[in-house]
Amino acid sequence: MTDIVLRTENLTASYDEHIVVKNVNLSIPRNSITAIMGPSGCGKTTLIRCFNRMHELSPKAKVEGKVILIEKNHQIEEIDVYSIDPMLVRRKIGMVFQKPNPFPTMSIYENVIAGYILNGIKLKKSEADEIVEETLKKVSLWDEVKDRLHKKGTFLSGGQQQRLCIARALAMKPDIILLDEPTSALDPVATLKIEELLEQLKDTVTIVIVTHNVGQAGRISDYVAFMYLGELIEYGPTDVVFTRPRHEKTEEFLSGKIG
Amino acid sequence: MLAEKLNKLKEKIVEQGNLVESMIEKSIRGLLTRDKALLIDVLQVDEPRANEMEIEIDEMCVNLIARFHPEAKDLRTIIMILKMNNDLERIGDMAVNISESALFLIERPQVKPLIDLPKMAEETIQMLKDSIDSFIKGDSNLAKNVCERDDIVDAYRDQILRELITYMISDPTTIERAIHIERISRNLERIADLATNIGEDVVYIVEGKVIKHGRYKETEQGGV
Amino acid sequence: MKSYHFRILKSKIISVFLTLFAILSTVPFLLVLYFIIKNGISVINWEFLTSLPKPVGEPGGGILNAIVGTTILIIIALILAVPFGIFTGVFLAEKGDSKIAFLSRLVVEILQGVPSIVVGIIVYLWIVKPMGHFSALSGGVALGIMMLPVVIKSTEEILKLIPREIKEASLALGVPYYKTILKVVIPAGFSGILTGILAGTARIAGETAPLLFTAFGNPFLNFNILKPISAMPLLIFNYAVSPYEEWWAKAWGASCILVVFVLTLNIITRLISKR
Numbered sequence: 002m003t004d005i006v007l008r009t010e011n012l013t014a015s016y017d018e019h020i021v022v023k024n025v026n027l028s029i030p031r032n033s034i035t036a037i038m039g040p041s042g043c044g045k046t047t048l049i050r051c052f053n054r055m056h057e058l059s060p061k062a063k064v065e066g067k068v069i070l071i072e073k074n075h076q077i078e079e080i081d082v083y084s085i086d087p088m089l090v091r092r093k094i095g096m097v098f099q100k101p102n103p104f105p106t107m108s109i110y111e112n113v114i115a116g117y118i119l120n121g122i123k124l125k126k127s128e129a130d131e132i133v134e135e136t137l138k139k140v141s142l143w144d145e146v147k148d149r150l151h152k153k154g155t156f157l158s159g160g161q162q163q164r165l166c167i168a169r170a171l172a173m174k175p176d177i178i179l180l181d182e183p184t185s186a187l188d189p190v191a192t193l194k195i196e197e198l199l200e201q202l203k204d205t206v207t208i209v210i211v212t213h214n215v216g217q218a219g220r221i222s223d224y225v226a227f228m229y230l231g232e233l234i235e236y237g238p239t240d241v242v243f244t245r246p247r248h249e250k251t252e253e254f255l256s257g258k259i260g
Numbered sequence: 261m262l263a264e265k266l267n268k269l270k271e272k273i274v275e276q277g278n279l280v281e282s283m284i285e286k287s288i289r290g291l292l293t294r295d296k297a298l299l300i301d302v303l304q305v306d307e308p309r310a311n312e313m314e315i316e317i318d319e320m321c322v323n324l325i326a327r328f329h330p331e332a333k334d335l336r337t338i339i340m341i342l343k344m345n346n347d348l349e350r351i352g353d354m355a356v357n358i359s360e361s362a363l364f365l366i367e368r369p370q371v372k373p374l375i376d377l378p379k380m381a382e383e384t385i386q387m388l389k390d391s392i393d394s395f396i397k398g399d400s401n402l403a404k405n406v407c408e409r410d411d412i413v414d415a416y417r418d419q420i421l422r423e424l425i426t427y428m429i430s431d432p433t434t435i436e437r438a439i440h441i442e443r444i445s446r447n448l449e450r451i452a453d454l455a456t457n458i459g460e461d462v463v464y465i466v467e468g469k470v471i472k473h474g475r476y477k478e479t480e481q482g483g484v
Numbered sequence: 485m486k487s488y489h490f491r492i493l494k495s496k497i498i499s500v501f502l503t504l505f506a507i508l509s510t511v512p513f514l515l516v517l518y519f520i521i522k523n524g525i526s527v528i529n530w531e532f533l534t535s536l537p538k539p540v541g542e543p544g545g546g547i548l549n550a551i552v553g554t555t556i557l558i559i560i561a562l563i564l565a566v567p568f569g570i571f572t573g574v575f576l577a578e579k580g581d582s583k584i585a586f587l588s589r590l591v592v593e594i595l596q597g598v599p600s601i602v603v604g605i606i607v608y609l610w611i612v613k614p615m616g617h618f619s620a621l622s623g624g625v626a627l628g629i630m631m632l633p634v635v636i637k638s639t640e641e642i643l644k645l646i647p648r649e650i651k652e653a654s655l656a657l658g659v660p661y662y663k664t665i666l667k668v669v670i671p672a673g674f675s676g677i678l679t680g681i682l683a684g685t686a687r688i689a690g691e692t693a694p695l696l697f698t699a700f701g702n703p704f705l706n707f708n709i710l711k712p713i714s715a716m717p718l719l720i721f722n723y724a725v726s727p728y729e730e731w732w733a734k735a736w737g738a739s740c741i742l743v744v745f746v747l748t749l750n751i752i753t754r755l756i757s758k759r
Binding site: 060088091092096100118 | 581647653654671
Binding site: 196197200216219220221239240243244 | 261262319322323326327328329
């Protein structure tokens with residue numbers, strides 16, 4: 002039995018009566034990188050937005066089924082994500098978006114601890130300094146920005162901004178971070194840097210990444226899920242899915258015939 | 261990411277190389293010292309292990325290609341490792357053949373003192389060693405050198421065969437034993453061929469040039 | 485080839501014409517500015533800015549009552565229009581698809597088109613009549629109503645320009661919706677909102693009509709918002725229609741100050757929105 006951190010049970014999500022995620026059952030192993038791939042419009046982004054309850058923010062959005070977060074502190078605790086405060090869920094399950102989106106009015110320093118500032122969680126100066134340094138080191142941004150921590154985050158390059166956004170999510174010490182096509186707005190070098198970074202991060206946090214790029218899923222993931230027309234077609238270790246997929250649709254997608 | 265995994269794969273293929281090399285070495289030593297345990301070890305421990313490793317390496321190669329779409333040198337390396345893997349497993353099988361014949365021979369009186377066969381084995385093992393070394397170091401000169409030494413081993417095999425024929429003609433009771441000795445020398449010769457293949461593969465990895473089948477001398481880039 | 489050269493000539497002539505008209509259209513403004521400064525600048529001095537009007541015939545005197553009055557009226561208008569305007573603007577930007585938003589947008593647009601004198605009359609009916617006398621408060625309310633559509637529109641437009649991702653980033657950190665609006669969305673649009681407020685201020689600073697039956701005017705210095713108060717445009721109006729030549733000079737001076745004030749606001753607005 003692998004160590005599972007998040008599990009969905011018959012998860013179905015819709016916008017305005019239009020079902021975009023159909024009856025998905027998925028278990029995500031702890032401290033691993035799980036990639037969710039599929040052609041555009043297959044519901045992969047909606048699926049992860051159900052994990053941290055961002056989906057319900059869209060007008061006329063509906064979610065059925067369960068999302069269970071399994072926390073392992075002193076003992077194992079199963080949390081039904083839809084039975085607690087969504088604000089709490091989002092602090093336990095962080096998110097990074099397609100376009101780098103540091104807060105334009107905040108400095109780099111403030112952006113890292115934005116989760117604390119905006120939630121009104123008071124930090125001592127020393128605590129804040131420590132979190133900022135530690136987190137920026139984790140995303141290998143510290144050396145690049147340590148001399149200009151109090152400048153605006155929007156002055157950084159796209160790749161640096163995206164790493165800052167990852168740092169902002171990590172600073173809240175979440176169980177999982179969800180990345181929604183985090184490199185689609187970046188150049189190849191910045192993309193590679195983020196991919197390498199994710200590989201290092203998986204020791205401290207579970208990573209779920211949505212990507213429409215088969216190559217990226219292959220390069221970085223330990224497990225891969227293939228979605229098509231809202232359904233979870235295939236899910237398993239990347240080595241297996243990439244070399245001998247069970248489902249014909251997966252085969253077609255991997256060989257570039259669909260999507 | 262790819263670099264890291266490629267290194268693991270290289271380590272694995274070298275491990276496989278060392279394993280089959282030790283299998284040949286053990287089967288010859290078992291023959292010469294009449295050590296039955298050593299020979300049985302080759303058959304019962306090393307051979308299954310080599311087969312297992314072959315499958316493992318195959319899978320690693322396929323996974324790397326499927327997931328990383330390697331190009332240029334990385335691609336050449338993985339494809340050649342795939343071929344080397346095949347050759348090494350075959351070498352393992354030949355070491356098994358040698359051990360089987362050796363098991364037959366050590367139970368029986370000697371046809372003749374074995375003089376050329378140990379020398380031939382030594383040369384063959386050295387060729388295999390050098391081909392693997394050339395892979396580790398990416399040394400295409402050493403690899404080419406291995407290919408050139410194939411003739412030495414061929415000469416040994418012819419020499420041994422001629423000698424055995426005279427024994428068989430003069431005393432037909434030696435035929436069965438002589439055939440086993442010949443089988444050993446033939447397997448050693450095949451191993452040397454496969455070591456040559458590995459050498460050729462290494463040249464292809466390092467230089468991107470095909471030197472097989474007489475293309476040896478055309479060292480310039482093989483345009484159409 | 486002939487027609488080719490003819491075409492080039494034609495397009496040159498047109499472009500010369502266009503440039504000419506563009507220059508011509510600035511002429512009225514430049515003339516206004518020229519006359520106002522020419523006639524007004526000589527009147528303006530320290531005394532003019534810091535003393536109260538004196539009866540006709542007495543030399544000296546100034547327009548302090550009007551400067552203070554306009555300042556107080558603008559402050560009252562800002563207090564009313566800024567919070568209302570920003571929150572309505574946020575609502576329209578956030579819940580732009582709802583029926584209420586549709587109605588409210590319609591109302592805002594109509595309000596923008598209501599003649600200012602009508603606003604004055606309405607406030608007269610609402611406040612001046614029940615109170616029984618004119619007051620600074622009623623003038624401020626009238627100006628506030630004039631300003632409201634400008635603030636609402638500019639807030640809505642600027643907030644729509646703020647990427648959705650910024651808001652989502654905040655929500656995804658577990659920040660509640662209202663905090664996200666207050667601490668992330670509004671600060672991100674701050675300069676735009678400020679531009680709207682300044683533009684609104686510039687718009688109301690010179691309004692005369694709504695003040696006629698509300699603030700009414702007052703020759704004395706007044707800080708009580710429940711009493712009638714003077715204002716720059718009122719003073720200019722009263723002085724300009726008077727039969728006294730020295731009052732006409734003062735009207736020019738006051739006009740000059742008012743124009744410079746509005747012009748400065750407009751320039752600041754431009755500078756902020758350019759950044």
